[in-house]
Amino acid sequence: MGVKVTKDEALDYHKFPNAGKLAIQATKKMETQRDLSLAYTPGVAYPCEEIQKNPELAFEYTSKRNLVAVISNGTAVLGLGDIGALASKPVMEGKSVLFKKFAAIDSFDIEVDEKDIDKFCDIVKAISPTFGGINLEDIKAPECFEIEKKLVEELNIPIMHDDQHGTAIITSAALMNASEMIGIKIEDMKIVVVGAGAAAIACSTMYKELGVKNLIMCDSKGVIHKGRTDLNKYKKEFITQTDITTMEEAFKDANMVLGLSKPGTFSQEHIKLMSEEPIVFTLANPTPELFPEEVFEVKPKAIVGTGRSDYSNQVNNVLGFPFIFRGALDVQARTINMQMKLCAAKAIANLAKEPITEQIKESFGNLTYGKNYIIPIPFDKRLMVEVSSAVALGAVESGVARVKDFDLEKYKEKLISMI
Ligand SMILES: NC(=O)c1ccc[n+]([C@@H]2O[C@H](COP(=O)([O-])OP(=O)(O)OC[C@H]3O[C@@H](n4cnc5c(N)ncnc54)[C@H](OP(=O)(O)O)[C@@H]3O)[C@@H](O)[C@H]2O)c1
Numbered sequence: 001m002g003v004k005v006t007k008d009e010a011l012d013y014h015k016f017p018n019a020g021k022l023a024i025q026a027t028k029k030m031e032t033q034r035d036l037s038l039a040y041t042p043g044v045a046y047p048c049e050e051i052q053k054n055p056e057l058a059f060e061y062t063s064k065r066n067l068v069a070v071i072s073n074g075t076a077v078l079g080l081g082d083i084g085a086l087a088s089k090p091v092m093e094g095k096s097v098l099f100k101k102f103a104a105i106d107s108f109d110i111e112v113d114e115k116d117i118d119k120f121c122d123i124v125k126a127i128s129p130t131f132g133g134i135n136l137e138d139i140k141a142p143e144c145f146e147i148e149k150k151l152v153e154e155l156n157i158p159i160m161h162d163d164q165h166g167t168a169i170i171t172s173a174a175l176m177n178a179s180e181m182i183g184i185k186i187e188d189m190k191i192v193v194v195g196a197g198a199a200a201i202a203c204s205t206m207y208k209e210l211g212v213k214n215l216i217m218c219d220s221k222g223v224i225h226k227g228r229t230d231l232n233k234y235k236k237e238f239i240t241q242t243d244i245t246t247m248e249e250a251f252k253d254a255n256m257v258l259g260l261s262k263p264g265t266f267s268q269e270h271i272k273l274m275s276e277e278p279i280v281f282t283l284a285n286p287t288p289e290l291f292p293e294e295v296f297e298v299k300p301k302a303i304v305g306t307g308r309s310d311y312s313n314q315v316n317n318v319l320g321f322p323f324i325f326r327g328a329l330d331v332q333a334r335t336i337n338m339q340m341k342l343c344a345a346k347a348i349a350n351l352a353k354e355p356i357t358e359q360i361k362e363s364f365g366n367l368t369y370g371k372n373y374i375i376p377i378p379f380d381k382r383l384m385v386e387v388s389s390a391v392a393l394g395a396v397e398s399g400v401a402r403v404k405d406f407d408l409e410k411y412k413e414k415l416i417s418m419i
């Protein structure tokens with residue numbers, strides 16, 4: 001934990017020994033004339049004809065089954081904003097690497113230089129036969145909501161906008177455990193959400209499922225209240241039922257703040273207004289709304305999480321998307337629904353309560369469940385076993401899995417054999 005990197009180190013990492021972070025590998029031999037005849041003309045025509053007759057066979061004869069596309073148009077890249085499709089590529093390559101390393105899912109990135117909702121969806125639909133799943137990434141709100149809805153309706157493979165649902169799952173897991181630690185029930189908490197975009201709206205929607213009642217959302221114009229006339233339909237869902245209209249009133253005695261906006265959108269002065277033992281998740285990337293040391297200066301008892309890899313409590317969707325897709329792909333889920341997301345959040349939260357493995361102890365020291373370790377670290381190999389199996393079971397139980405005769409214990413054994 002706490003490993004800082006410099007700009008030069010990060011640039012060199014991306015440049016050497018090869019440019020970028022990904023490469024493609026063949027999975028079959030290509031050494032003899034016979035190999036060539038099987039993989040290419042004439043042998044390759046047989047699987048083509050079989051798939052033409054029965055499209056489901058693409059899952060048997062091609063790499064579709066275990067292949068996820070990471071697709072972005074670069075309009076909300078981390079907290080850097082609309083930096084464009086090409087500049088988003090390092091992030092998207094990174095997501096593909098995490099799919100591979102953490103969940104053994106093949107993945108590559110596709111940057112689409114298109115902001116128009118219909119045209120973007122047409123492009124994604126047109127390339128969708130290649131993939132078993134589609135991870136939408138860093139697409140700004142409110143366009144992202146319409147894009148995801150349209151694609152989910154029109155395609156029958158799992159599609160998930162990671163900034164929405166990956167973030168909702170991991171922040172829900174962190175909230176569940178932090179609420180236990182401070183001894184305040186989720187339904188009794190006052191929660192301020194700073195940001196009203198893709199991540200903030202999806203997290204707040206899931207928090208309602210968890211029982212949150214008092215949630216005050218703020219966007220770049222301040223608190224979302226009944227007097228506002230500039231709200232889109234997604235923000236309108238979160239108009240506060242209280243008379244609160246200012247950020248100061250929102251933070252007063254709040255038990256939690258969830259920052260999903262950009263650096264500097266709230267300050268130590270706001271944190272000072274909160275309860276004595278607040279939950280402070282400053283999740284803007286790479287620079288959080290406020291740094292942990294700034295929070296601790298004014299609230300020493302706080303539970304603090306950031307999205308970054310160089311602080312304790314990395315509340316980042318990396319704990320979600322690889323394992324959600326693993327589970328969804330393995331039961332050939334038609335979609336990723338709320339039941340699957342709740343199963344994932346609970347599995348992540350529960351894993352933090354288990355003693356860490358020797359392998360983690362050797363590399364990261366003795367992490368024990370508590371304020372500095374509220375959720376597992378991404379390198380915990382048990383995540384794939386626990387989260388993916390919970391997601392797969394959620395898919396089966398909610399009727400969206402295509403596989404028949406799902407056996408949870410056998411599936412867990414298979415996942416264990418993969419780690
Ligand atoms: N840790 C994680 O796992 C994780 C996951 C996802 C996202 N994030 C981070 O969350 C942030 C938002 O991502 P997103 O995908 O949701 O982007 P987005 O859809 O573009 O939303 C950005 C939101 O920030 C709001 N905002 C801007 N300035 C603000 C201010 N001064 N006060 C309050 N709100 C303000 C915007 O308000 P308007 O609606 O008024 O424009 C908008 O609602 C990024 O920094 C991203 O890196 C972190």
Ligand SMILES: O=C(O)C[C@H](O)C(=O)O
Nearest residue numbers: 077078079163285316317
């Ligand atoms: O990319 C990350 O580190 C998390 C998240 O998807 C983000 O957009 O900030």
Ligand SMILES: [Mg+2]
Nearest residue numbers: 078137138163
């Ligand atoms: Mg993202």
